[in-house]
Amino acid sequence: MPLLLATHNKAKLEELKLGTANLSPTLSIFSLDDLHISQDPEETGKTFLENSILKAKYYGKLSGLPTIADDGGVMIDILNGEPGVKSKRWVGHDGTDEELMAYTLLRLINIPIEKRLACLQTVITYFNPLNGTLFSETGKISGHIALRASSRPTNGYPYRSLFIVDKYHKYYDELTDEEHKKTNHRRIALERLIKKIKVNLIQ
Template sequence: MKLVLATRNKGKIAEIKKLVSDLSQVELVSLDDFQNLPDIAETGKTFKENALIKAKEIASFTGHWALADDSGLVVDYLQGAPGVYSARFSGEQATDEQNNAKLLALLKDVPWEKRQAKFVCVIAICNPKGQCYTLEGECKGYIALEPKGTYGFGYDPVFFVPAYGKTMAELEPEIKNQISHRAMALKQLKPLLRQMLKRSEGQTYNIH
């Protein structure tokens, strides 16, 4: 079974390859293995919709199963913002620092108990015929009063994890990779792939 990872992120590719290394029937490839890929507009209003859009498009174009993910930050006080706009919260070419600054400004003087937030990651796996599966992971916490830490990226410096008493950016990468929203979603990936392999026995359109 060939599975196309809808990403060019080397770290993400390596992480997934390591996770499924013992599933010899699964051959992982990435977008770098294909040419003339279409531009995919992430027009969904939810992480799930965007992940499905990407996975369906790549599966249709390549003729293989495809895996895509979408993730971001959800803040209760802001009615779910920045949500699917997490990467471009303060503009299309926004930096992490600009996005964090805008978030903290919007939460200025908001009491701690109302600063609840969560990171969300949705993974979608689709085949060329449009059959799809989705997996979701979450990591709950609070928006800190100020940025702290040098690890990670994005909103990590302002995302406080109560269980560790630190922001995500203060946690060692090994710890973050165990508790993150993406880690929670990826933990469900191997069992799903095993189920898919069993169900796909006898089918020829996605077996290689």
């Protein structure tokens, strides 16, 4: 079973590979780089769900392979849910980790910690261009934005370096492996999605 994991983010790709490894004994995983796909669709959706579906369909039709794609980011309550779908482009372009962290802290300057409520959310979509099958699942964790960045940033995930997970009262970047397994919103969404895909494969 071929499966395209449609992301250019190397850290995200590794997470998706781990999460899909047991999907099928005949699974063959492909990345966008494997297929020499460098183009990206215009993300015109107003929600993570819309963009997740848009990307899964775009890369699925382009490659001809069953495809998993996602969209997600951070939503900050006091900023009316910003950056939301603009999480990667909040600075006006595809920002670096450092630019996005600095801009987030700037937007929240002088905002007390108790008013920095936020959530990390991911929507993951599976699309099979061969039969039109389409599934989506959501993962979400609550917390707040810290006053300063973590000293242990995770490359490719700028907002994790600013996000305090309420359940553990620590930076996302500082979670233990076990805590991360229980908390990771992408993992939660992917596990739900995999269950749907497996049922569909049996039918």
